[in-house]
Amino acid sequence: MKLISVDTEAIEQHYAVLNRIGPVDGDPDNGFLRAPYSAAETAAISYIQQVARAAGLNCRFDAVGNLIVATPGSFSAWVETGSHIDTVPGGGNFDGTAGVVAGLAALLAIHSSGTVLQRGLRLRIWRGEESACFGVTSIGSRAAFGRLDASALMHNYAGRSLAEAMLEQGADPELIRAGRPAIDKHERDSIAAFLELHIEQGKVLEACGKDIGIVTAIRGSKRSWVNLHGTFDHSGATPMGPEFRQDANLTMAYIMVRLDQLLRQANSEGADLVQTAGLVNPPQQPGSSLPLGENAITKISGAACFSYEVRGCDAESVESYCDRAFALIRETAEEFGTTVAIETFSDQAGIPNLNPELQKLMTESCMALDLSYTSLPSGAWHDAGTLAQQVRGDGTTIPVGMIFIPCYNGISHSPDERSTPLQIARGASLLATTMIELASI
Ligand SMILES: [Zn+2]
Numbered sequence: 435m436k437l438i439s440v441d442t443e444a445i446e447q448h449y450a451v452l453n454r455i456g457p458v459d460g461d462p463d464n465g466f467l468r469a470p471y472s473a474a475e476t477a478a479i480s481y482i483q484q485v486a487r488a489a490g491l492n493c494r495f496d497a498v499g500n501l502i503v504a505t506p507g508s509f510s511a512w513v514e515t516g517s518h519i520d521t522v523p524g525g526g527n528f529d530g531t532a533g534v535v536a537g538l539a540a541l542l543a544i545h546s547s548g549t550v551l552q553r554g555l556r557l558r559i560w561r562g563e564e565s566a567c568f569g570v571t572s573i574g575s576r577a578a579f580g581r582l583d584a585s586a587l588m589h590n591y592a593g594r595s596l597a598e599a600m601l602e603q604g605a606d607p608e609l610i611r612a613g614r615p616a617i618d619k620h621e622r623d624s625i626a627a628f629l630e631l632h633i634e635q636g637k638v639l640e641a642c643g644k645d646i647g648i649v650t651a652i653r654g655s656k657r658s659w660v661n662l663h664g665t666f667d668h669s670g671a672t673p674m675g676p677e678f679r680q681d682a683n684l685t686m687a688y689i690m691v692r693l694d695q696l697l698r699q700a701n702s703e704g705a706d707l708v709q710t711a712g713l714v715n716p717p718q719q720p721g722s723s724l725p726l727g728e729n730a731i732t733k734i735s736g737a738a739c740f741s742y743e744v745r746g747c748d749a750e751s752v753e754s755y756c757d758r759a760f761a762l763i764r765e766t767a768e769e770f771g772t773t774v775a776i777e778t779f780s781d782q783a784g785i786p787n788l789n790p791e792l793q794k795l796m797t798e799s800c801m802a803l804d805l806s807y808t809s810l811p812s813g814a815w816h817d818a819g820t821l822a823q824q825v826r827g828d829g830t831t832i833p834v835g836m837i838f839i840p841c842y843n844g845i846s847h848s849p850d851e852r853s854t855p856l857q858i859a860r861g862a863s864l865l866a867t868t869m870i871e872l873a874s875i
Pocket of ligand 1 (some may be wrong): 518529530563632816
Protein backbone atom coordinates (compact mmCIF):
# COMPACT_ATOMS: atom_id res chain seq x y z
CA MET A 435 0.00 0.00 0.00
CA LYS A 436 1.38 3.39 -1.03
CA LEU A 437 0.97 5.83 1.86
CA ILE A 438 0.20 9.49 1.14
CA SER A 439 0.60 11.94 3.96
CA VAL A 440 -1.08 15.36 3.96
CA ASP A 441 0.60 17.90 6.26
CA THR A 442 -1.16 20.44 8.47
CA GLU A 443 0.44 23.37 6.65
CA ALA A 444 -1.53 22.59 3.50
CA ILE A 445 -4.76 22.61 5.51
CA GLU A 446 -3.87 25.85 7.33
CA GLN A 447 -2.99 27.56 4.06
CA HIS A 448 -6.44 26.90 2.55
CA TYR A 449 -8.22 27.89 5.75
CA ALA A 450 -6.32 31.20 5.88
CA VAL A 451 -8.16 32.15 2.67
CA LEU A 452 -11.50 30.44 3.31
CA ASN A 453 -11.81 32.10 6.74
CA ARG A 454 -12.12 35.40 4.89
CA ILE A 455 -15.00 34.25 2.65
CA GLY A 456 -18.43 34.74 4.20
CA PRO A 457 -17.79 35.36 7.92
CA VAL A 458 -20.86 36.94 9.58
CA ASP A 459 -20.21 40.70 10.07
CA GLY A 460 -16.65 40.13 8.86
CA ASP A 461 -15.61 38.12 11.94
CA PRO A 462 -15.16 34.31 11.84
CA ASP A 463 -16.00 34.25 15.58
CA ASN A 464 -19.60 35.05 14.56
CA GLY A 465 -19.75 32.03 12.29
CA PHE A 466 -20.19 32.01 8.51
CA LEU A 467 -22.92 32.55 5.98
CA ARG A 468 -22.27 31.03 2.59
CA ALA A 469 -25.81 30.33 1.40
CA PRO A 470 -26.53 27.91 -1.47
CA TYR A 471 -25.96 29.67 -4.81
CA SER A 472 -24.71 32.86 -3.18
CA ALA A 473 -21.78 35.06 -4.16
CA ALA A 474 -19.92 33.85 -1.05
CA GLU A 475 -20.34 30.19 -2.03
CA THR A 476 -19.12 31.01 -5.54
CA ALA A 477 -16.10 32.88 -4.12
CA ALA A 478 -15.11 29.88 -1.99
CA ILE A 479 -15.48 27.57 -5.00
CA SER A 480 -13.40 29.97 -7.10
CA TYR A 481 -10.58 29.77 -4.57
CA ILE A 482 -10.50 25.96 -4.85
CA GLN A 483 -10.57 26.24 -8.65
CA GLN A 484 -7.68 28.72 -8.65
CA VAL A 485 -5.47 26.53 -6.42
CA ALA A 486 -6.28 23.38 -8.39
CA ARG A 487 -5.53 25.04 -11.75
CA ALA A 488 -2.26 26.48 -10.50
CA ALA A 489 -1.17 22.96 -9.53
CA GLY A 490 -1.95 21.57 -12.98
CA LEU A 491 -5.31 19.92 -12.24
CA ASN A 492 -8.24 20.30 -14.66
CA CYS A 493 -11.37 22.23 -13.61
CA ARG A 494 -14.84 22.49 -15.10
CA PHE A 495 -18.37 23.23 -13.91
CA ASP A 496 -21.42 21.08 -14.59
CA ALA A 497 -24.62 22.79 -15.74
CA VAL A 498 -25.98 23.23 -12.20
CA GLY A 499 -22.79 24.89 -10.97
CA ASN A 500 -20.93 22.08 -9.18
CA LEU A 501 -17.14 22.35 -9.61
CA ILE A 502 -15.29 19.26 -10.82
CA VAL A 503 -11.52 19.12 -10.28
CA ALA A 504 -9.76 16.23 -12.04
CA THR A 505 -6.29 14.83 -12.47
CA PRO A 506 -5.05 15.26 -16.08
CA GLY A 507 -5.44 12.40 -18.54
CA SER A 508 -8.32 10.41 -19.99
CA PHE A 509 -9.61 7.48 -17.98
CA SER A 510 -12.57 5.15 -18.32
CA ALA A 511 -13.03 5.00 -14.55
CA TRP A 512 -12.67 7.62 -11.84
CA VAL A 513 -12.20 7.53 -8.09
CA GLU A 514 -14.00 10.51 -6.65
CA THR A 515 -14.30 12.54 -3.51
CA GLY A 516 -16.38 15.60 -2.72
CA SER A 517 -18.36 17.61 -0.24
CA HIS A 518 -20.04 21.02 0.01
CA ILE A 519 -18.73 24.49 0.83
CA ASP A 520 -22.00 26.29 1.72
CA THR A 521 -22.90 26.85 5.39
CA VAL A 522 -26.03 27.31 7.46
CA PRO A 523 -26.48 30.95 8.62
CA GLY A 524 -24.05 31.40 11.50
CA GLY A 525 -22.55 27.95 11.04
CA GLY A 526 -18.89 27.02 11.22
CA ASN A 527 -16.33 26.71 8.44
CA PHE A 528 -15.89 22.93 8.81
CA ASP A 529 -19.22 21.25 8.02
CA GLY A 530 -18.65 20.43 4.34
CA THR A 531 -15.63 22.72 3.95
CA ALA A 532 -13.31 20.32 5.83
CA GLY A 533 -14.21 17.65 3.23
CA VAL A 534 -13.54 20.00 0.33
CA VAL A 535 -10.21 21.15 1.80
CA ALA A 536 -9.20 17.55 2.57
CA GLY A 537 -10.23 16.46 -0.94
CA LEU A 538 -8.21 19.24 -2.54
CA ALA A 539 -5.20 18.50 -0.33
CA ALA A 540 -5.49 14.77 -1.16
CA LEU A 541 -5.59 15.36 -4.92
CA LEU A 542 -2.68 17.82 -4.74
CA ALA A 543 -0.59 15.41 -2.65
CA ILE A 544 -1.24 12.50 -5.01
CA HIS A 545 -0.65 14.66 -8.10
CA SER A 546 2.68 15.95 -6.80
CA SER A 547 3.77 12.41 -5.81
CA GLY A 548 3.97 11.61 -9.54
CA THR A 549 2.21 8.25 -9.07
CA VAL A 550 1.04 6.63 -12.29
CA LEU A 551 -2.72 6.13 -12.02
CA GLN A 552 -4.86 3.42 -13.60
CA ARG A 553 -7.98 5.43 -12.80
CA GLY A 554 -8.43 9.20 -12.69
CA LEU A 555 -9.19 11.16 -9.54
CA ARG A 556 -11.90 13.76 -9.19
CA LEU A 557 -13.03 16.20 -6.52
CA ARG A 558 -16.61 17.47 -6.77
CA ILE A 559 -17.73 20.52 -4.83
CA TRP A 560 -21.47 20.15 -4.54
CA ARG A 561 -23.45 23.36 -4.33
CA GLY A 562 -26.06 23.99 -1.64
CA GLU A 563 -26.05 20.91 0.59
CA GLU A 564 -27.57 22.70 3.58
CA SER A 565 -31.36 22.96 3.74
CA ALA A 566 -31.46 25.88 6.20
CA CYS A 567 -31.91 28.55 3.49
CA PHE A 568 -34.01 27.09 0.68
CA GLY A 569 -35.57 24.25 2.68
CA VAL A 570 -34.13 21.53 0.40
CA THR A 571 -31.06 19.47 1.12
CA SER A 572 -28.25 18.43 -1.30
CA ILE A 573 -29.41 20.75 -4.07
CA GLY A 574 -26.27 20.46 -6.22
CA SER A 575 -25.73 16.71 -5.92
CA ARG A 576 -29.40 15.84 -6.41
CA ALA A 577 -29.69 18.20 -9.39
CA ALA A 578 -26.52 16.66 -10.87
CA PHE A 579 -28.25 13.27 -11.01
CA GLY A 580 -31.66 14.65 -12.03
CA ARG A 581 -33.10 13.87 -8.57
CA LEU A 582 -34.20 17.34 -7.47
CA ASP A 583 -37.92 18.01 -7.65
CA ALA A 584 -38.59 21.07 -9.83
CA SER A 585 -40.84 22.56 -7.12
CA ALA A 586 -37.64 23.37 -5.17
CA LEU A 587 -36.86 26.09 -7.73
CA MET A 588 -39.76 28.16 -6.33
CA HIS A 589 -38.42 28.10 -2.74
CA ASN A 590 -37.33 31.54 -1.57
CA TYR A 591 -34.42 32.79 0.49
CA ALA A 592 -33.19 36.38 0.99
CA GLY A 593 -35.65 37.75 -1.56
CA ARG A 594 -34.75 35.32 -4.35
CA SER A 595 -36.18 32.06 -5.58
CA LEU A 596 -33.72 29.19 -5.92
CA ALA A 597 -34.06 29.51 -9.71
CA GLU A 598 -33.08 33.20 -9.55
CA ALA A 599 -30.17 32.51 -7.20
CA MET A 600 -28.90 29.79 -9.56
CA LEU A 601 -29.05 32.09 -12.58
CA GLU A 602 -27.18 34.82 -10.69
CA GLN A 603 -24.34 32.35 -10.04
CA GLY A 604 -24.20 31.14 -13.63
CA ALA A 605 -26.04 27.83 -13.09
CA ASP A 606 -28.94 26.57 -15.19
CA PRO A 607 -32.28 25.91 -13.45
CA GLU A 608 -33.89 24.75 -16.74
CA LEU A 609 -32.27 21.36 -16.42
CA ILE A 610 -33.98 20.86 -13.05
CA ARG A 611 -37.27 22.10 -14.48
CA ALA A 612 -36.95 19.52 -17.25
CA GLY A 613 -35.97 16.77 -14.77
CA ARG A 614 -32.71 16.15 -16.63
CA PRO A 615 -29.39 15.25 -14.97
CA ALA A 616 -26.28 17.45 -15.33
CA ILE A 617 -24.08 14.33 -15.22
CA ASP A 618 -24.77 12.13 -18.24
CA LYS A 619 -25.04 8.33 -18.04
CA HIS A 620 -21.53 7.75 -19.30
CA GLU A 621 -20.02 10.03 -16.66
CA ARG A 622 -22.21 8.52 -13.93
CA ASP A 623 -21.16 5.01 -14.89
CA SER A 624 -17.49 6.00 -14.86
CA ILE A 625 -17.62 6.75 -11.10
CA ALA A 626 -15.80 3.70 -9.68
CA ALA A 627 -16.11 4.90 -6.08
CA PHE A 628 -17.08 8.05 -4.19
CA LEU A 629 -15.63 9.00 -0.79
CA GLU A 630 -16.72 11.95 1.36
CA LEU A 631 -14.79 13.23 4.36
CA HIS A 632 -16.92 15.14 6.84
CA ILE A 633 -16.74 16.32 10.44
CA GLU A 634 -18.65 13.93 12.68
CA GLN A 635 -21.08 16.56 14.06
CA GLY A 636 -21.33 14.36 17.14
CA LYS A 637 -19.22 13.43 20.17
CA VAL A 638 -18.43 9.76 19.58
CA LEU A 639 -14.91 10.15 18.14
CA GLU A 640 -13.86 12.75 20.69
CA ALA A 641 -15.26 10.66 23.55
CA CYS A 642 -13.41 7.50 22.49
CA GLY A 643 -10.28 9.41 21.43
CA LYS A 644 -10.20 8.10 17.85
CA ASP A 645 -8.71 9.92 14.84
CA ILE A 646 -11.15 8.52 12.32
CA GLY A 647 -14.74 7.30 12.06
CA ILE A 648 -15.49 4.85 9.27
CA VAL A 649 -19.12 5.45 8.45
CA THR A 650 -21.35 2.39 8.14
CA ALA A 651 -24.71 3.95 7.20
CA ILE A 652 -26.50 7.31 6.80
CA ARG A 653 -29.71 8.25 8.53
CA GLY A 654 -32.61 9.45 6.41
CA SER A 655 -35.50 11.51 7.77
CA LYS A 656 -39.24 11.77 7.61
CA ARG A 657 -40.60 15.22 8.51
CA SER A 658 -44.21 16.17 9.25
CA TRP A 659 -46.28 18.96 10.72
CA VAL A 660 -48.65 17.89 13.47
CA ASN A 661 -51.56 20.38 13.52
CA LEU A 662 -53.97 20.28 16.46
CA HIS A 663 -57.33 22.01 16.68
CA GLY A 664 -58.89 22.54 20.12
CA THR A 665 -61.52 24.97 21.36
CA PHE A 666 -60.72 28.50 22.54
CA ASP A 667 -62.39 29.14 25.89
CA HIS A 668 -62.10 31.18 29.12
CA SER A 669 -59.12 30.01 31.20
CA GLY A 670 -60.75 30.98 34.50
CA ALA A 671 -64.37 29.99 33.96
CA THR A 672 -63.79 26.59 32.35
CA PRO A 673 -63.33 23.65 34.77
CA MET A 674 -60.41 21.27 34.36
CA GLY A 675 -60.67 18.00 32.45
CA PRO A 676 -61.07 17.01 28.82
CA GLU A 677 -64.86 16.92 29.13
CA PHE A 678 -64.74 20.71 29.57
CA ARG A 679 -61.52 21.72 27.88
CA GLN A 680 -60.31 20.78 24.40
CA ASP A 681 -56.85 22.14 25.05
CA ALA A 682 -54.58 21.95 22.00
CA ASN A 683 -51.36 22.89 23.82
CA LEU A 684 -51.99 20.36 26.59
CA THR A 685 -52.70 17.66 23.99
CA MET A 686 -49.42 18.52 22.29
CA ALA A 687 -47.53 18.21 25.58
CA TYR A 688 -49.00 14.75 26.26
CA ILE A 689 -48.27 13.67 22.69
CA MET A 690 -44.61 14.67 23.01
CA VAL A 691 -44.10 12.79 26.27
CA ARG A 692 -45.85 9.70 24.91
CA LEU A 693 -43.79 9.85 21.68
CA ASP A 694 -40.62 9.96 23.78
CA GLN A 695 -41.76 6.85 25.67
CA LEU A 696 -42.71 5.13 22.40
CA LEU A 697 -39.31 5.78 20.83
CA ARG A 698 -37.38 4.67 23.91
CA GLN A 699 -39.41 1.47 23.83
CA ALA A 700 -38.74 0.97 20.09
CA ASN A 701 -34.98 1.50 20.58
CA SER A 702 -34.93 -0.90 23.54
CA GLU A 703 -36.46 -3.48 21.18
CA GLY A 704 -33.57 -3.02 18.72
CA ALA A 705 -34.59 -0.08 16.50
CA ASP A 706 -31.99 2.66 15.88
CA LEU A 707 -34.09 5.81 15.57
CA VAL A 708 -34.12 9.40 16.80
CA GLN A 709 -37.02 11.85 16.80
CA THR A 710 -37.29 15.59 17.37
CA ALA A 711 -40.02 18.21 17.74
CA GLY A 712 -37.85 21.13 16.67
CA LEU A 713 -40.49 23.81 16.17
CA VAL A 714 -43.45 24.39 18.46
CA ASN A 715 -46.26 26.82 17.53
CA PRO A 716 -44.06 28.66 15.00
CA PRO A 717 -45.29 32.17 14.16
CA GLN A 718 -45.27 31.35 10.48
CA GLN A 719 -45.97 27.89 9.25
CA PRO A 720 -46.06 27.55 5.46
CA GLY A 721 -49.54 26.76 4.13
CA SER A 722 -51.19 26.54 7.55
CA SER A 723 -54.55 28.06 8.45
CA LEU A 724 -54.18 27.24 12.18
CA PRO A 725 -55.16 30.27 14.33
CA LEU A 726 -51.99 30.04 16.44
CA GLY A 727 -51.96 33.82 16.89
CA GLU A 728 -55.26 33.65 18.79
CA ASN A 729 -53.73 31.69 21.67
CA ALA A 730 -53.42 33.88 24.79
CA ILE A 731 -52.55 33.76 28.51
CA THR A 732 -56.21 33.85 29.53
CA LYS A 733 -57.50 31.39 26.93
CA ILE A 734 -57.56 27.64 26.67
CA SER A 735 -55.47 26.90 23.63
CA GLY A 736 -57.50 26.34 20.46
CA ALA A 737 -54.58 25.58 18.18
CA ALA A 738 -51.18 23.95 18.46
CA CYS A 739 -48.60 22.79 16.00
CA PHE A 740 -45.19 21.13 16.05
CA SER A 741 -42.69 19.82 13.56
CA TYR A 742 -42.05 16.11 13.97
CA GLU A 743 -38.94 14.52 12.53
CA VAL A 744 -37.96 10.85 12.71
CA ARG A 745 -34.51 9.77 11.51
CA GLY A 746 -33.14 6.31 10.87
CA CYS A 747 -30.80 4.49 8.47
CA ASP A 748 -33.38 1.93 7.46
CA ALA A 749 -36.40 3.39 5.60
CA GLU A 750 -38.65 0.45 6.53
CA SER A 751 -38.09 0.80 10.25
CA VAL A 752 -38.66 4.59 9.99
CA GLU A 753 -41.90 3.86 8.15
CA SER A 754 -43.22 1.26 10.56
CA TYR A 755 -42.26 3.37 13.58
CA CYS A 756 -44.02 6.42 12.06
CA ASP A 757 -47.19 4.33 11.60
CA ARG A 758 -47.15 3.59 15.34
CA ALA A 759 -46.27 7.18 16.26
CA PHE A 760 -49.00 8.67 14.07
CA ALA A 761 -51.56 6.26 15.59
CA LEU A 762 -50.46 7.35 19.07
CA ILE A 763 -50.80 11.02 18.09
CA ARG A 764 -54.35 10.42 16.81
CA GLU A 765 -55.39 8.42 19.90
CA THR A 766 -54.04 11.11 22.24
CA ALA A 767 -55.79 13.88 20.32
CA GLU A 768 -59.05 11.98 20.54
CA GLU A 769 -58.59 11.42 24.28
CA PHE A 770 -58.33 15.20 24.77
CA GLY A 771 -61.21 16.05 22.43
CA THR A 772 -59.00 17.79 19.89
CA THR A 773 -58.71 17.07 16.18
CA VAL A 774 -55.38 16.44 14.49
CA ALA A 775 -54.00 16.62 10.96
CA ILE A 776 -50.56 15.13 10.22
CA GLU A 777 -48.94 16.51 7.11
CA THR A 778 -45.71 14.83 5.95
CA PHE A 779 -43.71 17.30 3.87
CA SER A 780 -40.40 15.51 3.39
CA ASP A 781 -39.42 11.84 3.27
CA GLN A 782 -35.78 11.08 2.58
CA ALA A 783 -34.84 7.40 2.81
CA GLY A 784 -31.57 6.64 4.60
CA ILE A 785 -28.67 4.51 3.38
CA PRO A 786 -28.72 1.33 5.54
CA ASN A 787 -25.28 0.12 4.35
CA LEU A 788 -22.41 2.06 2.86
CA ASN A 789 -20.12 -0.04 0.66
CA PRO A 790 -18.50 -2.80 2.80
CA GLU A 791 -15.37 -3.18 0.60
CA LEU A 792 -14.64 0.53 0.93
CA GLN A 793 -15.08 0.29 4.71
CA LYS A 794 -12.59 -2.60 4.74
CA LEU A 795 -10.10 -0.72 2.56
CA MET A 796 -10.37 2.40 4.76
CA THR A 797 -9.75 0.22 7.82
CA GLU A 798 -6.59 -1.21 6.22
CA SER A 799 -5.48 2.32 5.24
CA CYS A 800 -5.99 3.51 8.85
CA MET A 801 -3.80 0.66 10.12
CA ALA A 802 -1.10 1.39 7.52
CA LEU A 803 -1.14 5.10 8.43
CA ASP A 804 -1.18 4.32 12.17
CA LEU A 805 -4.46 6.16 12.69
CA SER A 806 -6.89 5.06 15.40
CA TYR A 807 -10.43 4.44 14.16
CA THR A 808 -13.89 3.17 14.96
CA SER A 809 -17.01 2.45 12.93
CA LEU A 810 -20.23 4.41 13.39
CA PRO A 811 -23.39 5.42 11.50
CA SER A 812 -23.93 9.02 10.38
CA GLY A 813 -26.77 10.79 12.16
CA ALA A 814 -26.93 13.54 9.56
CA TRP A 815 -27.63 13.38 5.82
CA HIS A 816 -24.76 14.06 3.41
CA ASP A 817 -24.18 14.43 -0.34
CA ALA A 818 -22.56 10.96 -0.18
CA GLY A 819 -26.08 9.64 0.48
CA THR A 820 -27.25 11.05 -2.86
CA LEU A 821 -24.36 9.27 -4.60
CA ALA A 822 -25.15 5.97 -2.84
CA GLN A 823 -28.69 6.11 -4.27
CA GLN A 824 -27.54 6.31 -7.90
CA VAL A 825 -27.87 3.14 -9.97
CA ARG A 826 -25.37 2.70 -12.79
CA GLY A 827 -26.08 1.25 -16.24
CA ASP A 828 -25.09 -2.27 -15.12
CA GLY A 829 -27.66 -2.19 -12.30
CA THR A 830 -25.14 -1.66 -9.48
CA THR A 831 -25.15 1.38 -7.22
CA ILE A 832 -22.14 3.70 -6.99
CA PRO A 833 -19.86 2.35 -4.20
CA VAL A 834 -19.77 5.03 -1.51
CA GLY A 835 -17.68 5.44 1.65
CA MET A 836 -17.51 8.15 4.28
CA ILE A 837 -14.71 9.26 6.60
CA PHE A 838 -15.59 11.13 9.79
CA ILE A 839 -13.08 13.26 11.66
CA PRO A 840 -13.62 14.50 15.24
CA CYS A 841 -14.95 17.99 15.90
CA TYR A 842 -14.70 19.95 19.13
CA ASN A 843 -17.34 18.82 21.64
CA GLY A 844 -19.38 17.39 18.75
CA ILE A 845 -20.64 20.91 18.00
CA SER A 846 -21.83 21.78 14.50
CA HIS A 847 -24.08 24.38 12.82
CA SER A 848 -22.64 26.88 15.32
CA PRO A 849 -19.80 29.43 15.34
CA ASP A 850 -18.07 27.09 17.86
CA GLU A 851 -17.85 24.31 15.27
CA ARG A 852 -14.21 23.36 14.66
CA SER A 853 -11.72 20.63 13.88
CA THR A 854 -7.97 21.15 14.16
CA PRO A 855 -5.65 21.26 11.13
CA LEU A 856 -4.12 18.02 12.45
CA GLN A 857 -7.52 16.28 12.62
CA ILE A 858 -8.30 17.38 9.05
CA ALA A 859 -4.81 16.45 7.80
CA ARG A 860 -5.11 12.94 9.29
CA GLY A 861 -8.48 12.50 7.55
CA ALA A 862 -7.01 13.85 4.30
CA SER A 863 -4.12 11.36 4.54
CA LEU A 864 -6.60 8.50 4.92
CA LEU A 865 -8.63 9.88 2.00
CA ALA A 866 -5.53 10.21 -0.22
CA THR A 867 -4.16 6.77 0.70
CA THR A 868 -7.53 5.09 0.07
CA MET A 869 -8.05 6.95 -3.22
CA ILE A 870 -4.61 6.08 -4.57
CA GLU A 871 -5.16 2.42 -3.64
CA LEU A 872 -8.49 2.45 -5.54
CA ALA A 873 -6.89 4.26 -8.47
CA SER A 874 -4.09 1.69 -8.74
CA ILE A 875 -6.42 -1.27 -9.35
ZN1 LIG B 1 -22.32 18.94 5.71
